[in-house]
Amino acid sequence: MNVGGTLAVWLLSALLVAWVFDLVRRDRLYVGYGVIFVGAIVAGLAAISMPRVLGVFSRLWANVVPASGFFELVLLFVLVLMIYAFSQLTLVSNRLATLIQELAIREADAPPDPASRTRQR
Amino acid sequence: MIGPAHRVLVAVPAYNEHPTIARVVAGIRAAVPEFDLLIVNDASTDGTGASAAALGVTTATHLANLGYGRALQTAIKYALRHGYDALVTIDADGQHDPRDIRTVFERARAGRHDLMLGSRFVATRRYGDEPLVRRVGMRVFSLLLWLLTGQHVFDTSSGMKVIDRGVFELLTRRPFVDFHAESLVFLIKAGYSVGECPITVEQRRTGSSMYTPLSSLKYPLKVCFLIVLSAIEATVMKRGAA
Numbered sequence: 001m002n003v004g005g006t007l008a009v010w011l012l013s014a015l016l017v018a019w020v021f022d023l024v025r026r027d028r029l030y031v032g033y034g035v036i037f038v039g040a041i042v043a044g045l046a047a048i049s050m051p052r053v054l055g056v057f058s059r060l061w062a063n064v065v066p067a068s069g070f071f072e073l074v075l076l077f078v079l080v081l082m083i084y085a086f087s088q089l090t091l092v093s094n095r096l097a098t099l100i101q102e103l104a105i106r107e108a109d110a111p112p113d114p115a116s117r118t119r120q121r
Numbered sequence: 122m123i124g125p126a127h128r129v130l131v132a133v134p135a136y137n138e139h140p141t142i143a144r145v146v147a148g149i150r151a152a153v154p155e156f157d158l159l160i161v162n163d164a165s166t167d168g169t170g171a172s173a174a175a176l177g178v179t180t181a182t183h184l185a186n187l188g189y190g191r192a193l194q195t196a197i198k199y200a201l202r203h204g205y206d207a208l209v210t211i212d213a214d215g216q217h218d219p220r221d222i223r224t225v226f227e228r229a230r231a232g233r234h235d236l237m238l239g240s241r242f243v244a245t246r247r248y249g250d251e252p253l254v255r256r257v258g259m260r261v262f263s264l265l266l267w268l269l270t271g272q273h274v275f276d277t278s279s280g281m282k283v284i285d286r287g288v289f290e291l292l293t294r295r296p297f298v299d300f301h302a303e304s305l306v307f308l309i310k311a312g313y314s315v316g317e318c319p320i321t322v323e324q325r326r327t328g329s330s331m332y333t334p335l336s337s338l339k340y341p342l343k344v345c346f347l348i349v350l351s352a353i354e355a356t357v358m359k360r361g362a363a
Contacts, residue, residue: 021350024346024347024350025353025354027295027296031298031343031347032339032343035339035343097191100183100184100187100191101195104161104162104181104183104184104195105181107180107181108179108180108181108199
């Protein structure tokens with residue numbers, strides 16, 4: 001990979017990591033997913049930045065799938081899509097948690113069952 | 122800050138603590154009879170909810186398990202909604218001595234702290250008999266907290282806290298994974314006062330810890346991630362308010 005390509009990969013990775021951080025900060029992505037995505041991006045960046053590692057992987061992978069720049073674009077698209085999908089999952093999860101909390105508080109506020117003999121504080 | 126004519130809620134987040142919940146409730150009622158009591162039952166499956174009902178304790182029951190952080194947040198929302206001046210949290214596993222509640226509460230009042238931690242380690246500054254993984258984790262979190270805030274907190278994962286109503290709304294605005302180190306960093310960076318005072322804690326005798334071997338790997342990564350994010354967010358929030 002030439003210098004321009006390496007810089008482009010680093011810049012793209014930095015943008016992706018910043019996006020993941022921002023999503024977690026705004027509670028739009030569960031922190032566990034954020035750790036996994038950042039870890040994957042950093043690991044990928046490390047592999048790409050080491051020509052020998054990249055060479056070994058490319059030779060192994062080329063036996064399964066022909067090496068192609070288009071393939072990397074598809075991979076990038078899938079990664080972005082996964083981050084978006086998991087952020088939507090987090091949003092739904094947060095809304096569900098808020099609903100469960102609200103129901104719990106309303107249950108605690110409900111008057112005790114008249115048939116019950118337990119005394120409430 | 123907590124005033125003299127205060128209404129205080131003691132909240133006990135509980136998940137599958139049927140063997141100890143009655144003893145904990147009895148201890149709290151004996152130690153601080155003038156405080157109100159709330160059990161947050163995090164979808165327990167061992168009869169904890171039924172035990173709480175039999176004890177006549179106000180109980181907020183989650184229909185699905187949400188975890189410790191959300192259970193604590195339910196307690197904070199309840200305290201906020203009902204106009205309490207302070208919230209005390211205590212673990213349901215019987216490790217905390219309910220008699221320490223008054224000590225921690227009075228120290229919080231005297232020091233005008235927004236959050237006061239009952240700390241296992243502040244007196245000795247050593248992590249004693251804790252498992253190695255937990256000792257390393259606690260040291261890392263304390264170090265990270267000190268690097269980001271300049272404040273030493275020795276027991277970042279204490280389950281006994283006194284929280285002033287001044288920070289209730291802030292702590293419900295966003296979820297914290299477990300209201301431990303990340304929430305402390307958030308409050309300190311946002312300009313709130315966090316204190317620490319010594320308490321005694323027994324070893325857990327029944328039930329199981331929420332920390333499993335797998336979580337011992339995932340938890341430090343998540344918390345370090347969150348601590349840094351909390352510091353950033355609190356700083357941005359403070360600058361925005363200024």
